[in-house]
Amino acid sequence: MxxxxxxxxxxxxxxxxxALEKEGKTVWDGVSNNLAxxxxxxxxxxxxxxxxxxxxxxxxxxxMKAVRVTTVEGGTTxxxxxxxxRLPKPVQLSQIKSDPALAQWELVRISRLSVxxxxxxxxxxxxxxxxxxxxxxxxxxx
DNA sequence: GCCAACGTTGGC
DNA sequence: GCCAACGTTGGC
Numbered sequence: 001m002x003x004x005x006x007x008x009x010x011x012x013x014x015x016x017x018x019a020l021e022k023e024g025k026t027v028w029d030g031v032s033n034n035l036a037x038x039x040x041x042x043x044x045x046x047x048x049x050x051x052x053x054x055x056x057x058x059x060x061x062x063x064m065k066a067v068r069v070t071t072v073e074g075g076t077t078x079x080x081x082x083x084x085x086r087l088p089k090p091v092q093l094s095q096i097k098s099d100p101a102l103a104q105w106e107l108v109r110i111s112r113l114s115v116x117x118x119x120x121x122x123x124x125x126x127x128x129x130x131x132x133x134x135x136x137x138x139x140x141x142x
Numbered sequence: 143g144c145c146a147a148c149g150t151t152g153g154c
Numbered sequence: 155g156c157c158a159a160c161g162t163t164g165g166c
Contacts, residue, residue: 009164033149054163058165114164
């Protein structure tokens with residue numbers, strides 16, 4: 001299956017990108033919303049994931065990768081993620097909201113959704129705003 | 143601290 | 155099955 005891109009939200013005081021860097025990897029749990037769970041179950045090993053900090057920060061801070069996806073008894077999907085890189089320039093929610101190319105994205109439309117897909121045109125724009133270079137490993141997935 | 147936009151619960 | 159009351163999330 002073709003690799004996809006996602007955005008996961010987390011309150012950094014609960015679990016931040018720094019915490020993930022320290023730990024090296026983690027299982028992304030605590031998702032209870034139905035639509036978010038539906039998205040989470042669609043994540044495949046190897047997919048690219050943007051890490052968004054909610055609360056005071058309201059910005060995308062880094063890129064992760066799904067390193068292992070397992071389905072346990074009862075149908076629960078466990079998505080294990082590892083850090084790839086911090087964004088050279090974090091992308092603020094305010095930037096995203098004011099960008100016509102991004103205004104229809106779930107991040108803007110459905111503020112409570114914590115797991116959402118990142119369509120290719122959104123990824124391209126975010127990569128641009130984040131100052132990612134085409135030589136960056138994460139961008140080569142384009 | 144408030145509130146909008148949801149989701150959940152339980153009585154009917 | 156409907157809906158009022160309540161809880162939660164996350165931006166403002």
